[in-house]
Amino acid sequence: xxxxxxxxxxxxxxxxxxxxxxxxxxxxxxxxxxxxxxxxxxxxxxxxxxxxxxxxxxxxxxxxxxxxxxxxxxxxxxxxxxxxxxxxxxxxxxxxxxxxxxxxxxxxxxxxxxxxxxxxxxxxxxxxxxxxxxxxxxxxxxxxxxxxxxxxxxxxxxxxxxxxxxxxxxxxxxxxxxxxxxxxxxxxxxxxxxxxxxxxxxxxxxxxxxxxxxxxxxxxxxxxxxxxxxxxxxxxxxxxxxxxxxxxxxxxxxxxxxxxxxxxxxxxxxxxxxxxxxxxxxxxxxxxxxxxxxxxxx
Amino acid sequence: xxxxxxxxxxxxxxxxxxxxxxxxxxxxxxxxxxxxxxxxxxxxxxxxxxxxxxxxxxxxxxxxxxxxxxxxxxxxxxxxxxxxxxxxxxxxxxxxxxxxxxxxxxxxxxxxxxxxxxxxxxxxxxxxxxxxxxxxxxxxxxxxxxxxxxxxxxxxxxxxxxxxxxxxxxxxxxxxxxxxxxxxxxxxxxxxxxxxxxxxxxxxxxxxxxxxxxxxxxxxxxxxxxxxxxxxxxxxxxxxxxxxxxxxxxxxxxxxxxxxxxxxxxxxxxxxxxxxxxxxxxxx
Numbered sequence: 001x002x003x004x005x006x007x008x009x010x011x012x013x014x015x016x017x018x019x020x021x022x023x024x025x026x027x028x029x030x031x032x033x034x035x036x037x038x039x040x041x042x043x044x045x046x047x048x049x050x051x052x053x054x055x056x057x058x059x060x061x062x063x064x065x066x067x068x069x070x071x072x073x074x075x076x077x078x079x080x081x082x083x084x085x086x087x088x089x090x091x092x093x094x095x096x097x098x099x100x101x102x103x104x105x106x107x108x109x110x111x112x113x114x115x116x117x118x119x120x121x122x123x124x125x126x127x128x129x130x131x132x133x134x135x136x137x138x139x140x141x142x143x144x145x146x147x148x149x150x151x152x153x154x155x156x157x158x159x160x161x162x163x164x165x166x167x168x169x170x171x172x173x174x175x176x177x178x179x180x181x182x183x184x185x186x187x188x189x190x191x192x193x194x195x196x197x198x199x200x201x202x203x204x205x206x207x208x209x210x211x212x213x214x215x216x217x218x219x220x221x222x223x224x225x226x227x228x229x230x231x232x233x234x235x236x237x238x239x240x241x242x243x244x245x246x247x248x249x250x251x252x253x254x255x256x257x258x259x260x261x262x263x264x265x266x267x268x269x270x271x272x273x274x275x276x277x278x279x280x281x282x283x284x285x286x287x288x289x290x291x292x293x294x295x296x297x298x
Numbered sequence: 299x300x301x302x303x304x305x306x307x308x309x310x311x312x313x314x315x316x317x318x319x320x321x322x323x324x325x326x327x328x329x330x331x332x333x334x335x336x337x338x339x340x341x342x343x344x345x346x347x348x349x350x351x352x353x354x355x356x357x358x359x360x361x362x363x364x365x366x367x368x369x370x371x372x373x374x375x376x377x378x379x380x381x382x383x384x385x386x387x388x389x390x391x392x393x394x395x396x397x398x399x400x401x402x403x404x405x406x407x408x409x410x411x412x413x414x415x416x417x418x419x420x421x422x423x424x425x426x427x428x429x430x431x432x433x434x435x436x437x438x439x440x441x442x443x444x445x446x447x448x449x450x451x452x453x454x455x456x457x458x459x460x461x462x463x464x465x466x467x468x469x470x471x472x473x474x475x476x477x478x479x480x481x482x483x484x485x486x487x488x489x490x491x492x493x494x495x496x497x498x499x500x501x502x503x504x505x506x507x508x509x510x511x512x513x514x515x516x517x518x519x520x521x522x523x524x525x526x527x528x529x530x531x532x533x534x535x536x537x538x539x540x541x542x543x544x545x546x547x548x549x550x551x552x553x554x555x556x557x558x559x560x561x562x563x564x565x566x567x568x569x570x571x572x573x574x575x576x577x578x579x580x581x582x
Contacts, residue, residue, distance in 0.1 A: 024380070024483075025380075025382055028377055028380045028382060029382070029384075031377055032377055032378075032385075032388045035374070035377075035388075035392070036388055036391045036392070039391055039392055039394065039395060039450070039454060040391060040394075042395070042406055042407070042410055042450065043394065045406075045409075045410060045417055046406050046409075049409065057415070058415050059415065060414065060415050061420050062415050062416070062417050062420055129561075130310055131508070132508060132557070132560050132561050132564050133310075133314070133557055133560075134511075134512050134533070134536075134553060134556045134557055134560060135512065136533065136536045136537070136540070136549070136552075136553035136556065137313070137314060137317050137550075137553045137554065137556075137557050138309070138310060138313040138314060138317065139540075139553075140313075140317055140320065140536075140540050140546055140549055140550050140553060141312075141313035141314075141316035141317045141320065141550070142309070142313050143540075143541075144316070144320075144325075144327065144546060145312075145313070145316075147327065148327075161309070162309050165309050222397070222399075225399060226399035226400055226401070228400060228401050228515045228518075228519070229514060229515065229537075232518075233541055243399075244399060244400075244401045244402075247401050247402060247405060248401055248405075248519050251405050251408075251519070262409060265405060265409070266406070266409065269402045269405050269406055272399055272401070272402045273397070273398045273399060273402045276397045276398070276399060277394065277397045277398075280397050281390075284390075287459075
């Protein structure tokens with residue numbers, strides 16, 4: 001008798017727990033889906049607007065979908081604005097900066113993670129404290145130096161040089177944290193076998209750092225591809241504009257009343273965002289692992 | 299080490315010191331600089347009629363964006379941390395906006411919030427019937443518009459991934475122990491999860507504040523600080539003084555005041571952190 005009651009109680013409790021779990025699951029999915037839709041809507045609207053005709057973008061009330069998708073917009077944009085030039089310029093800046101940031105940041109991170117020398121921790125703190133400096137503090141004197149002594153205004157040099165001098169403090173920090181997670185025994189074992197510091201870095205540490213390096217590469221790519229202020233300050237002529245500048249230039253062009261340009265502006269927006277999104281998805285696997293494993297959680 | 303030290307000195311320390319020097323001068327790039335002592339700082343505090351307003355606008359923007367952004371990222375991470383199928387799809391969806399370049403996102407936001415033929419206002423009008431705000435055309439709605447843009451593009455980004463990593467680092471044993479003690483799911487979140495991820499919250503809070511205070515690009519691309527100086531944030535004020543009016547000395551002084559402000563804020567947070575951030579390793 002007692003046993004049956006006990007059994008009853010456990011099963012009913014089990015059922016309640018089961019029901020509770022289903023409810024939590026349903027609520028989680030509902031919440032995730034609602035938020036997912038909210039996050040997606042701007043993308044949907046951009047794509048939809050990029051496929052409309054000029055006048056169609058100014059309909060009141062706005063139409064959700066274009067009456068006839070104007071795929072030709074994606075052809076016309078190339079001749080409407082020098083988008084090809086801007087994209088090429090952006091690509092050039094990325095190619096000229098990202099390798100520099102990765103190589104020099106790795107070397108510095110290696111020096112912070114693996115060597116003992118006086119003042120190391122002081123320099124490390126100094127570097128971290130530069131994360132707090134607003135960029136204007138260095139931007140203004142850098143501009144003056146580049147302008148006065150090098151005559152580099154309206155060239156790509158001011159954008160490229162900083163990347164070859166250690167990259168950003170954040171990049172160095174991330175790589176250093178990752179290197180710290182690799183046991184030093186590996187280095188010591190290699191050293192016993194006669195490996196030099198370079199060999200250890202090149203043959204042992206770098207291969208193990210691949211997720212962190214991929215993360216850094218993605219972050220640097222996005223930073224350069226998206227950068228606005230640097231090009232905005234240093235570049236004046238539209239032929240030298242990066243895509244970020246070009247897009248803003250296109251946006252500020254006065255709109256003629258007969259032919260709105262919003263549809264083409266949206267097309268250009270997509271052309272700018274697409275490379276960043278595509279690149280990210282091809283390396284996504286590494287990215288999440290790089291952040292998780294570097295212990296970047298405080 | 300050596301190459302970086304050279305680079306670091308040349309590209310950070312030298313400019314930092316130069317900037318400090320310029321902040322005591324007036325310099326228009328063409329004629330040589332003139333020493334004015336504390337003149338620039340006096341001007342900022344007493345004569346510059348955009349100095350205090352631009353600080354107030356920056357504080358408003360950061361004061362709303364950072365708390366909402368950090369709590370939002372944490373909530374998304376908690377939702378994604380429920381072990382169910384398909385979370386990787388949602389994680390991707392939430393992350394996508396942070397990949398859109400700032401300029402592109404701003405252009406797109408300007409269009410979404412277009413008062414007359416934009417979809418958001420249409421939706422607001424249809425669902426509530428009231429006259430929706432004119433967003434980027436109305437000085438009192440421009441900052442809220444920029445805040446909504448910042449939330450869309452940052453809530454699901456790297457910050458959320460860092461939170462996810464933090465959540466996954468909380469050991470199962472702690473949850474099991476709490477369960478044995480009869481803690482429900484809310485109690486487990488409140489008394490196990492939250493204390494264990496306070497270092498992550500602190501990290502995101504500090505970086506979030508530093509980033510939000512320096513807001514520049516969206517305000518410049520959307521309305522160039524307007525309408526009627528509505529988004530004339532502090533970083534814009536520095537930029538306009540430096541590269542619009544070529545008051546390099548005065549702009550350097552503004553930049554230094556900004557640096558002092560940010561460093562002080564970060565220092566205060568680090569002091570406060572002792573009272574609420576829990577580092578498990580220290581207590582083992």
